[in-house]
Amino acid sequence: MKKIVKSICTQCHCECGVLVHVEDGVVKKIEGDPEFPQNEGTMCPKGLAFVQLLYHPDRLKYPMKRVGEKGEGKWERISWEEALDLMAAKFTEYREKYGPQSIAFGFCDGDRDEVGPWMAWLIAVGSPYIFGTDAHYCLRPAFVADSLTFGQSHTWEVGPDYDNSNCILIWGANPVESHPCSTARRILKARARGAKLIVVDPRFTPLASKADVWLQPRPATDAAVALGMLNVIINEKLYDEDFVKNWCTGFEELKERVQQYPPSKVAEISWVPEEDLVKAARLYAKNKPCAFHTRMGLLMNTNNLQTVRAVDLLSAVTGNVDIKGSNILPYPSPPRSRSYVDFFRLHKESIPLELFETRPGYKEWPLIYGYDSPWNDAHPPSAIEAIARGQVKAMIWVNDPVMGLQNSKKIQESLKKLEFMVGIDFFLSPTANLADIVLPSATWLERDMIHDLHYFYLPPKGKRDYHESFVSIGEKVIEPLYECWEERKMAAELIKRMGLKSPIPIDSSDAYNNWRLEPLGITVDELKKKRIVSIPIKYKKYEEIGFQTPSFNVELCSNVLKEQGFDPLPYYEEPPESPYSTPELAKEYPFILISGGRHICFYHGALRQLPWLRELNPEPKVEINPETAEELGIRNGDWVWIETPRRKGERVKLKAELTETVHPKVIHAYSHWWFPERKDDPDRGCFESNINIITYDDPPYDKHSGTPLIRGCLCKIGKVEA
């Protein structure tokens, strides 16, 4: 029997509507759904090849128990009964013996809404520890920086209203690879109808090649570039005088601050030619409305919060806030589905304060990890320390922090010290390999899932002129294969066996999803029929309620930062390691390393098993300027080693791709490389080409957010001799 099921691809955060073709219970094909507004029928290679993951011969098929040493890779198949009983006994034992703070849940970026049931487990156990591994360099610092300025965040995927924009600024982000269908598609569509495009990126990416102006800053000098653009906009009076007068505080202070950043000086700091900087500033200020978007390129350094603030202020002084075609503030909005924010709130309310305060990073960086932060994560490097010194003894890990976090060898050593670890994944990843129990997870094709899609979009055919986001459901297409379970069921069964009670209904998929939908007054069955519940969003909400900052204004000069003893205005700070701050070190390590460029075919460490995707990217690559390569005797396709000062002696090996898209002084290594096909090696080659072996998790940290210098450290390279 043939049928087509409408679902939502959850392989990345684009969340594209798909049509899944099923024949006699077997998924044959996944294609884009032309009626789904998020992607309008388009797809990316990840979703198009997903059938190869679903039926991959190496997929985890049943629970397994470690029989050899930790990490040795010897496993024995066990039943779910045995796995759950063992887990319940162990976690109960640690809870009673050492208290709930000896237990934690950790996850790498993946299905964010699947975290809900695990939060329920944490609450039931009474543990304060959720370890989101990207807490210090993905969304959180940017979210906080935006909120300090505007009261809410509107720069990540949620905010930019590309469809109505006249000018688009993409800074330290590469949506073509990381958000192709929801974001890049709309940017490219806007460009096709004539919107200007400015791209700031140390790499000449395909998107940069389409830009009207491309700025190529020295890595980690973005704050200087933004302050230089502000200097031009303010001194040339290109800012929005009415908006600044009526809705901004601290303009005079900002005006004074930017005098320290004349374009000529910024050019020296950032290597961005003065005339390009001025051109970008004028283009941005004179083409209102502008939408802008930033991402991890701005966040993986030791001055990330002030860097995002500096870029934010470009939109503030030009009045590109909450107006059509700019960046739209997400709240207040009509009720939405219960999502991760609600899970975090529930967790925060359930855990006694004195326990909550023991979260690693809570006291040191309260803006991100403190009580008032919207997130409950711990500071990841400190959390790994807590595991290493035995403070946390038993954990559940979802996904793959050994590949995803900086300083991979330390991550592996630390996780090995856990007395009891459960690993959950689709494959036996380098992290799952360190576990005592491995559990096979169901994919998005094998479970119902509520999606709260924040992205703004123009409804198909352009019938309405307001923007909206929406809630939808990714429907289960087939029953879970083999003995795979959805994580909700794992959490529910574990809670039951520990004799505890879940704070939210998770006993069945429908119960959980109905609870999530409750604020909307709709049930799962109704949503399946409607598919989409639209949530209209209004412009200029600040005219009614102001901005959600202490002054109810856009705070160019931040009151919160001032109160906490920080500089209330953005500034540039030379990275702790650079040709200028450590010139002696730079003689031995003459290049600047940026790592972590994404490829559209992979999602972080995932998907290297899929033949159609791996065929297009068979090997780890490092991009080197031909001029540099010639000096070092490196030819295209040579294996090259890379070393960083603080990981002296550790050398990772990648294949040289000579390209002028990187500056002669900058080396760019693609991230997250391991070799799942090497089945004889329990580590699957994860300590060979994985750039995170030599990236930093150590201090100095950003004083607001605790972020180490992840991109922009020094390095040396050389040809691997045969």
Next chain:
Amino acid sequence: MVKYALMFHPDRCVGCPTCVVACKQENEIPVGPSWLRITKRVYKVDGKLKMSFNLLRCMHCGRPPCIEACPVNAITKRSDGIVLINKELCTGCKACIEACPFKAPQYNPEKDVVEMCTLCVHRIEKGLLPSCVQHCPAGALYFGDVNAVTAALQENKWPTEV
């Protein structure tokens, strides 16, 4: 009489291999052969970096050299312009690959035949777009009657507006 065309807009393409994988899934092509291939070129004009992409695929030529080259007459051009290889007749001799300036026909070792872009004839007969065209997130591929597609390109329309 409708004449189909698949046109590529190089200024729109961002070089992501979506079309390649879309084609592989739709036409069940194994690892190895590929009916679509993207090439990237980085170069300088007056000291400024440029990047351009091209898409190598069957052009469904007006006078296809592959048809002349095929010793068993397995390749035909339909009246709507689509050039098709008859897999029943194909012996896998690869003469068509030699003859094609784009090397568009691809040898499939699993089936021991040569295959190439069919313009997803099985989809267009159902009123659907070829898989590569539908899935391209960059709006770089256009499909339709050659006159309509040419007009859409001239007017700088998005492919869904053809």
